[in-house]
Amino acid sequence: MPEYNAGTFEVKRLDILDSHGNSDRALMPSLGEPEIKEIYRRLVLARAFDQRVLALQREGRMGTYASILGQEASQVASAYAAGNGARVFPSYRETGTLIALGYPLYMLFQYWSGDERGMKVPEGMNVFPICISVSSHVPHAVGAAMAARIKKEPVPSVAYFGDGATSKGDFHEGANMAGAFNLPVVLICQNNQWAISLPRSRQSAAATLAQKAIAYGFDGIQVDGNDVFAVYTAVKRALDKARNGKGPTLIECFTYRLSDHTTADNASRYRSADEVERWKKLDPLARLGKFMEKENMMPSGYAEEAARQATAEVDEGFKKYEEAGPPSPEDMFRNTFKTPAAGQMKQLGSFSGGK
Amino acid sequence: MANKTVNMVEALNMALAGEMERDSNVVILGEDVGVDGGVFRVTAGLYGKFGPERVMDTPLAESGIVGMAIGMAAFGLVPVAEIQFMGFLYPAFDQLISNASRIRARSRGRYGCPMVVRTPYGGGIKAIELHSESAEAAFCHIPGLKVVVPSSPYTAKGLLAAAVRDPDPVLFLEPTRLYRLIKEEVPEEPFTIPLGKARLVKEGRNATLISWGSMLQKTIKAAEAYDVDVIDLMTLSPYDEDAVLASVKKTGRAVIIQEAPRNCGFASEVAAGIAEKAILSLKAPVIRVAGYDVVLPFPKLEDFYIPNQRRITDAIEEVLKY
Ligand SMILES: Cc1ncc(C[n+]2csc(CCOP(=O)(O)OP(=O)(O)O)c2C)c(N)n1
Ligand SMILES: [Mg+2]
Numbered sequence: 001m002p003e004y005n006a007g008t009f010e011v012k013r014l015d016i017l018d019s020h021g022n023s024d025r026a027l028m029p030s031l032g033e034p035e036i037k038e039i040y041r042r043l044v045l046a047r048a049f050d051q052r053v054l055a056l057q058r059e060g061r062m063g064t065y066a067s068i069l070g071q072e073a074s075q076v077a078s079a080y081a082a083g084n085g086a087r088v089f090p091s092y093r094e095t096g097t098l099i100a101l102g103y104p105l106y107m108l109f110q111y112w113s114g115d116e117r118g119m120k121v122p123e124g125m126n127v128f129p130i131c132i133s134v135s136s137h138v139p140h141a142v143g144a145a146m147a148a149r150i151k152k153e154p155v156p157s158v159a160y161f162g163d164g165a166t167s168k169g170d171f172h173e174g175a176n177m178a179g180a181f182n183l184p185v186v187l188i189c190q191n192n193q194w195a196i197s198l199p200r201s202r203q204s205a206a207a208t209l210a211q212k213a214i215a216y217g218f219d220g221i222q223v224d225g226n227d228v229f230a231v232y233t234a235v236k237r238a239l240d241k242a243r244n245g246k247g248p249t250l251i252e253c254f255t256y257r258l259s260d261h262t263t264a265d266n267a268s269r270y271r272s273a274d275e276v277e278r279w280k281k282l283d284p285l286a287r288l289g290k291f292m293e294k295e296n297m298m299p300s301g302y303a304e305e306a307a308r309q310a311t312a313e314v315d316e317g318f319k320k321y322e323e324a325g326p327p328s329p330e331d332m333f334r335n336t337f338k339t340p341a342a343g344q345m346k347q348l349g350s351f352s353g354g355k
Numbered sequence: 356m357a358n359k360t361v362n363m364v365e366a367l368n369m370a371l372a373g374e375m376e377r378d379s380n381v382v383i384l385g386e387d388v389g390v391d392g393g394v395f396r397v398t399a400g401l402y403g404k405f406g407p408e409r410v411m412d413t414p415l416a417e418s419g420i421v422g423m424a425i426g427m428a429a430f431g432l433v434p435v436a437e438i439q440f441m442g443f444l445y446p447a448f449d450q451l452i453s454n455a456s457r458i459r460a461r462s463r464g465r466y467g468c469p470m471v472v473r474t475p476y477g478g479g480i481k482a483i484e485l486h487s488e489s490a491e492a493a494f495c496h497i498p499g500l501k502v503v504v505p506s507s508p509y510t511a512k513g514l515l516a517a518a519v520r521d522p523d524p525v526l527f528l529e530p531t532r533l534y535r536l537i538k539e540e541v542p543e544e545p546f547t548i549p550l551g552k553a554r555l556v557k558e559g560r561n562a563t564l565i566s567w568g569s570m571l572q573k574t575i576k577a578a579e580a581y582d583v584d585v586i587d588l589m590t591l592s593p594y595d596e597d598a599v600l601a602s603v604k605k606t607g608r609a610v611i612i613q614e615a616p617r618n619c620g621f622a623s624e625v626a627a628g629i630a631e632k633a634i635l636s637l638k639a640p641v642i643r644v645a646g647y648d649v650v651l652p653f654p655k656l657e658d659f660y661i662p663n664q665r666r667i668t669d670a671i672e673e674v675l676k677y
Contacts, residue, residue, distance in 0.1 A: 063481055063654055092483070114481060114654030132485045133443060134415055167414035169446070195415050197391035203414050270390045329659040332652040343618065347647045353659070 013222045016229035021290025046096035048310035070258035073284030076100040077228040081235035089141040089159040105317025135165035138174030145183040156184035156242035164195025179216035184242035187250045192257035197270040213250035225253030226284040358540040366508035370515040373545035384411040385437030421447035428470040441476040442485030455524040456499030479532035481654040489615040495592040501525040502592040506571040513548030530569035553595035559583040562608035577667035607638035608674040617645035639677035642670045
């Protein structure tokens with residue numbers, strides 16, 4: 001018996017906008033000027049919010065925070081493609097996604113200040129609460145897609161997670177289920193090159209993370225994660241495919257975490273400043289700005305005005321957060337069960353409220 | 356023998372370095388334990404000292420880490436696995452309950468599982484969800500797994516060395532709030548504190564206060580105004596029931612203090628032991644001071660959840676009424 005080739009696989013990579021703001025016209029998605037400007041505005045807002053939380057954290061007014069600096073294109077452009085017509089399953093590093101979907105800023109301030117009222121996802125938003133246990137939400141997205149199919153709702157699932165998450169069993173179990181049931185799921189892996197101190201090269205021996213999809217029988221694609229057009233295109237295609245019953249897609253957004261892992265981390269212990277500097281030159285926001293200038297979508301003062309508006313929105317959100325005040329201590333007895341158990345009611349009864 | 360004044364992180368680091376020097380089979384594995392030295396710096400410097408083969412930065416996979424440790428332990432190594440926070444031990448619960456705790460029984464003694472799983476545990480550090488868990492009771496319920504909780508730098512060093520030298524799997528829970536809270540003198544040389552033995556922290560006549568980990572420190576403060584025994588259990592499974600019973604038979608009153616939710620917490624096990632074996636010595640009902648039966652709230656309400664000194668004092672006053 002001769003040995004023969006039992007399968008050949010390929011992994012595509014998509015780049016549309018380079019770091020100088022030049023785009024590949026043939027690959028450009030059909031986005032008009034107002035839409036491109038809207039994406040730009042949301043990128044600016046996401047960055048403004050991110051920088052504000054970091055500043056407040058330094059003053060001790062917010063808790064530990066995971067910055068999205070450098071990953072805004074992956075988050076905002078994918079969320080823009082998904083909109084409210086998909087169910088979104090975020091991890092802790094999806095502030096840009098949530099903001100692009102219209103999540104109220106004051107609630108994000110609440111969440112990151114340690115007030116769980118911030119995760120009471122507003123009615124009308126198709127967002128599941130932030131998942132802290134890495135990759136454990138991937139199967140939830142798959143289950144939601146199954147529910148959508150059975151209930152005949154045309155709502156695909158979009159799960160966000162990191163490069164590190166692809167090492168976890170839950171990712172593999174979820175991906176395999178999605179493939180086996182041919183479910184409408186888009187798995188967005190933001191490969192930001194680091195899982196805390198572990199570099200991508202040591203997370204997996206695989207050449208790309210996108211190729212992990214192949215083992216589960218569906219497509220994986222790598223895109224330039226700092227390129228809003230590549231991210232938008234890949235997510236749009238994957239959603240169309242999901243809605244047409246063609247099953248799941250894994251999208252690896254090749255990006256970079258410019259900040260420390262969280263405010264509790266010190267990345268200089270494990271990575272070089274040179275590497276960070278190299279990636280700063282690939283900044284997703286500056287890149288879109290250059291493109292817009294070249295395309296005459298950026299009248300003088302436009303960028304400043306967008307920044308000013310974003311600052312005003314963040315100010316407004318922070319004001320609203322402060323006005324909401326702290327949660328009431330009795331709050332903790334609510335929502336463990338729909339109807340509190342008798343024992344909980346007794347505990348609430350004897351709870352004096354004081355510290 | 357020289358002493359050094361250190362916090363708990365430093366004491367744990369000293370214990371690991373000491374055990375790795377003593378026994379070349381001792382290896383460390385986990386997320387960010389190598390180059391970075393661990394998110395709480397417990398393994399700082401060990402990668403430089405012992406190299407990447409003995410201090411392994413693993414991919415992000417808790418079940419894989421604990422599962423791999425089981426294989427290493429069964430075949431000649433003594434792995435010390437770090438799980439970044441107790442909330443991320445849950446993905447590895449399966450490996451602990453289905454395998455680590457049963458390898459010896461399953462092979463009728465042919466294989467053992469001499470490994471340690473270390474993890475920061477408990478609240479009081481204003482962290483986001485799943486970073487403040489105190490689920491010790493769930494693990495104490497697993498026969499074949501030992502559960503150890505230090506309450507100070509000294510006990511941390513001695514207990515960790517003992518855990519590494521133990522022939523069976525040990526879950527070593529490090530109270531995160533205490534990591535840098537207290538410093539004390541600790542011998543520089545390796546030493547062990549036997550597993551399964553409690554320690555009498557303070558001696559008195561009128562009641563027995565029983566606790567462990569971070570709540571022990573609050574219990575000691577609350578006890579200052581009273582003539583009471585304070586017992587630090589140190590090992591929860593198997594726990595030193597004899598020490599508890601001897602004290603309760605002397606004082607006739609018991610208060611057990613835990614941070615975890617009340618329902619089926621470890622305090623319930625201790626209370627049941629007292630009810631079974633010392634009820635005729637009791638002058639007052641046994642009281643559990645515990646967290647509430649709710650999902651641990653986020654930082655803004657955490658202080659209302661975690662038992663404070665006032666709640667401990669109230670319980671002492673209550674038993675002393677009888
Ligand atoms: C199951 C689990 N294990 C460990 C952690 C602690 N932790 C938080 S983030 C992180 C690294 C995640 O890396 P990656 O998936 O690449 O996402 P990134 O943080 O880079 O966005 C770790 C180990 C966790 N939250 N959940
Ligand atoms: Mg990452």
